Amino acid sequence: MANLFDRLGGATVFTKIDLKTGYWRVRITEGDEHKTACVTRYRLYDFLVMPFGLTNAPATFCTLMNQVFREYIDEFGVVYLDYIVVYSQTLEEHLVHLRKVLTRLREHELYAKLSK
Template identity: 35%
Template sequence: LVDATAGHALLSFMDAYSGYNQIFMHPEDQAHTSFITDRGLYCYKVMPFGLKNAGATYQRLVNHLFAPLIGNTMEVYVDDMLVKSRTADQHIPNLSAMFTILKQYKMRLNPTKCAF
């Protein structure tokens, strides 16, 4: 990430709000996350933290969602996102492109961990 920011005048940092929990599990895979409590049998409907491949699955998803922007105006590492711009005039359109994708896929950010 450090090398990718070289030559960029403006950087904005964003953090996905409970990133893994924004990813719905495939219905057939939900049974594999089942657990029992004194109140009954439950399973996860969203990807929980702690699954063996959760990090890789999440990274693959965000790489796919932001593919048109990664390496150009954006970098993504798991649930941390960085929008970069060489000039101030470019920064708002670059942020807008990222927000458009977030809105399209109904992904949420954690405002307390974002810096613009």
């Protein structure tokens, strides 16, 4: 934690990005869909993508996010579950950092919540 505060200490510009339905970008392993079954009075439904609430969903999603943003973590980004914090020392630098993060989101078909 102290390391995080050291990195953020020189930053003056911050942006927090909250992902929209990020967990749904993780496909359930083919053949394991039945493990996510939900029964209603009408029928049985299996998830094809990872729903929020599965025991290992947070760890699985953290692994994905750490892989996607590995180049930016500790440089100008902090990732926690479906939140990304971009930090910079100047506004000009921040715009460059934001462009990199938003480009990476687009490349991996991850989307930010515009309402936040």
